[in-house]
Amino acid sequence: MTHRLRRCLWARQLLVLLAAGIATASHARVLDTSLPSSVAVEAAGDGAASPESMTLDSAMARVLERHPDLKLAGFTEQSLRAAMDTAAQRPPLTAGVLVENALGTGNASGFKNAQVTLSLASVLERGGKREARQALASTRLDAVAFSREAKRLDLLAEVARRYLDVVAAQAEAEIAAIDIEQRTRTVAAATKRVQAGASPESARLTAEAMRARAELDRNRGRREAEAAFRRLAVLWSERNAPVASVTGDPLALPAVPGFDALAQLLERTPELQRFAGEERIREARLQLARSARTPDVEWQVGIRRLQDLSAWGLVAGASIPLGASHRADPEIRAAESDLESVSLERESSELTLYATLAQAYGQFVARKSEVEQSRDDLLPRLARAEAAAERAYRAGALSYLEWAQVQSDTTAARKQQLAAAIGAQRALIEIQRLTGEPFVQPATAKENAP
Secondary structure, three states: OHHHHHHHHHHHHHHHHHHHHHOOOOOOOOOOOOOOOOOOOOOOOOOOOOOOEEOHHHHHHHHHHHOHHHHHHHHHHHHHHHHHHHHOOOOOOEEEEEEEOOOOOHHHOOOOOOEEEEEEEEEEOOOOHHHHHHHHHHHHHHHHHHHHHHHHHHHHHHHHHHHHHHHHHHHHHHHHHHHHHHHHHHHHHHHHHHHOOOOOHHHHHHHHHHHHHHHHHHHHHHHHHHHHHHHHHHHHOOOOOOOOEEOOOOOOOOOOOOHHHHHHHHHHOHHHHHHHHHHHHHHHHHHHHHHOOOOOEEEEEEEEEEOOOOEEEEEEEEEOOOOHHHHHHHHHHHHHHHHHHHHHHHHHHHHHHHHHHHHHHHHHHHHHHHHHHHHHHHHHHHHHHHHHHHHHHHOOOOOHHHHHHHHHHHHHHHHHHHHHHHHHHHHHHHHHHHHOOOOOOOOOOOOOOO
16 A cells, blocks of 8 residues: 555656646746747646636646546456455355266166265365465556556656647747738838839738748647647547647746756656566466465265165265476466566666666757757847848848848747757656656746736
């Protein structure tokens, strides 16, 4: 029960940390050179979301309540509890009737010389077979309970990934909205230049075409967000769920410990913890195989009716199979081999998880560095360049193509920053799933300022 309680508490902890990993930084003030403030929305717990929006917490709660795999685990547990009751049963008593010397020929014709025996028989189990069966059934039940918690955690991680898809699509639509605003200013400025005879008609038409392209990007982002939300809603068994927006700032990335510190936390991952339960199961199987070395005693008692003498007699008997130890040896060797292989299986899985953690950590560090560099250096420079290009174009010192190129570079930089942030968030979800540690973006004094 201690292990099961620990697993349940750890499952709740991971639910919280996965929710905090995306929906972060309440009332965050985003730089003008980054995504608009409408993307950095309220986090669960720090503020109430709008009626049309959904938080990661609420999405996870729906999945935990409605996903069929979690309900199926309950039936599996009931089946194994029934198996435990079966394992605890003793060998059954067998009642028998034996009629001899009846309906034969000669003196045995009819029932005059018949002998009727009423018997009661059973098996006396030796070597702790019943206890071994109970131990094996109990360890299987514990393993199923752990598997259910592992499945729960995998589902929560999948919810976080699909939720992140919706956040990413919404953010792409927001970037396109910023681009539309920029292109609209360009169209207005180009129209004035054309009317004044300072620019050809092609400049205005090109500006309108670029605005139309930005509108296509925005509409595509909205459609992708709707598709991603429907894919998310499938996890709580809704195929025609009304589309809603979700909350979360993909650019809010927390600090994580060094790789060596994270590697030490791998012992908490379900992929490794399950080997402890598997080892107990195989130990129970070995004990059950060893118990077969001790032969069972088959006993029988009864009474016999001697018809020709009109008398009753007591009958009793016992039998023990020979060669039980020899017959049990192959099963014992197989069980011992399975038990010894657990450590190697665990070592192999640990190496695989270590490589997965190393890959996820490397991706997170690289993507986070890219996001921060774009926020602190690239986007501010492009913002100043765009403002200068707009002033120069309005003053007639710059061509339309040069201003449009700066706008395109700014939009491309925002998209690149968003792609890096989404990659970092995906890597962060995997790191949290493996280590079971919450890494939350701390709120700064500036973010909490009214």
